[in-house]
Amino acid sequence: MKIRRTTITITLLLLAFTSFKSTAQRLVDKNGTVEFEASEALFEPVEAKNESVTAVMDTEKNEIASLALIKGFRFKNSLMEEHFNENYIESETYPKATFKGKLIDFNITDLGNEPKKVRVDGKLQLHGKEKNIDTHLDVSKSGDGVVIRGSFIVTPDDFDIKIPSIVKNKIAKEVKVSLDFNLN
Amino acid sequence: MKKRRLYIIGLVVLALAILAGVAYNMTFNSKHREISKEEATFQIAADELQYFFANNEASSVQKYMDEVLEVSGTITEVEQNSIVLDKRVMVNFLANAENNFEDGQPIVIKGRCVGFDELLLQVKIDQASVIDKRHQL
Numbered sequence: 001m002k003i004r005r006t007t008i009t010i011t012l013l014l015l016a017f018t019s020f021k022s023t024a025q026r027l028v029d030k031n032g033t034v035e036f037e038a039s040e041a042l043f044e045p046v047e048a049k050n051e052s053v054t055a056v057m058d059t060e061k062n063e064i065a066s067l068a069l070i071k072g073f074r075f076k077n078s079l080m081e082e083h084f085n086e087n088y089i090e091s092e093t094y095p096k097a098t099f100k101g102k103l104i105d106f107n108i109t110d111l112g113n114e115p116k117k118v119r120v121d122g123k124l125q126l127h128g129k130e131k132n133i134d135t136h137l138d139v140s141k142s143g144d145g146v147v148i149r150g151s152f153i154v155t156p157d158d159f160d161i162k163i164p165s166i167v168k169n170k171i172a173k174e175v176k177v178s179l180d181f182n183l184n
Numbered sequence: 185m186k187k188r189r190l191y192i193i194g195l196v197v198l199a200l201a202i203l204a205g206v207a208y209n210m211t212f213n214s215k216h217r218e219i220s221k222e223e224a225t226f227q228i229a230a231d232e233l234q235y236f237f238a239n240n241e242a243s244s245v246q247k248y249m250d251e252v253l254e255v256s257g258t259i260t261e262v263e264q265n266s267i268v269l270d271k272r273v274m275v276n277f278l279a280n281a282e283n284n285f286e287d288g289q290p291i292v293i294k295g296r297c298v299g300f301d302e303l304l305l306q307v308k309i310d311q312a313s314v315i316d317k318r319h320q321l
Contacts, residue, residue: 030304031266031275052266052276052310054303056269069299071250076218095245095299 025059027183034179036163038172044176048073055181097126115140128160145184219296219311222252230257234272234307237300248297256292276310292316
């Protein structure tokens with residue numbers, strides 16, 4: 001009798017543990033990748049990559065938060081990197097870009113290894129300005145984790161970033177932002 | 185006489201071309217900083233550095249961001265190409281660095297301060313290299 005009670009207690013405890021784990025799930029990627037490209041044909045490519053972007057996902061509330069430190073964006077051309085930081089995005093004053101949003105009509109239990117288009121709606125904040133981003137990203141399962149990939153378009157105007165007329169035709173009006181998160 | 189003038193014009197054109205080439209090269213192929221070869225501006229313990237950022241981010245950004253720092257601490261997390269010191273400072277190494285890290289190992293690294301990550305509450309360092317592996321703290 002006593003043994004049975006202990007067994008039941010242990011089973012209950014284990015159950016409590018597993019259900020706790022599956023409901024309050026927080027997945028994290030500390031080394032996510034975000035790239036942006038604003039190249040114009042015939043001119044030097046304007047692109048940069050940040051390979052230590054943080055992304056946190058709450059799979060119960062279907063919320064996602066991401067943070068990229070501006071100084072972490074690396075350009076091939078060091079002078080371009082310097083101008084980007086000092087003249088355009090002013091990273092000393094605005095050192096980070098953040099995104100906070102929700103995955104719409106998303107259920108982690110429906111997720112398979114095949115990428116699925118999921119609507120993500122949220123706010124991107126950088127250079128002291130905020131913009132609503134409503135886009136579709138590819139979401140798939142990978143082991144116990146989740147992979148999120150995709151891209152969206154923003155413009156320098158959205159964030160009040162002034163491009164001097166002298167380089168205006170060398171920088172695209174639309175900036176393509178691509179992301180690749182592997183959350184575990 | 186005519187020959188001489190042509191010669192001079194030729195020389196001037198050549199000089200201008202070289203100058204333009206050098207200017208182009210300086211603009212489009214200028215070298216990135218080599219953090220591992222730079223002298224560190226500050227030597228600081230990982231928990232101290234994070235304390236500054238967590239308490240006054242704006243002034244810490246002014247003081248430490250983009251500076252080369254020598255940071256000491258104990259490894260609390262090991263990932264593919266990065267480690268975490270005292271749970272408070274995340275260090276990303278140069279892409280081709282070969283390192284064997286262990287949890288609990290005291291270490292001193294040198295790298296560039298990128299800023300403060302408020303999601304993880306960690307200070308981020310990139311382009312890091314190992315200074316001392318057996319440093320006793």
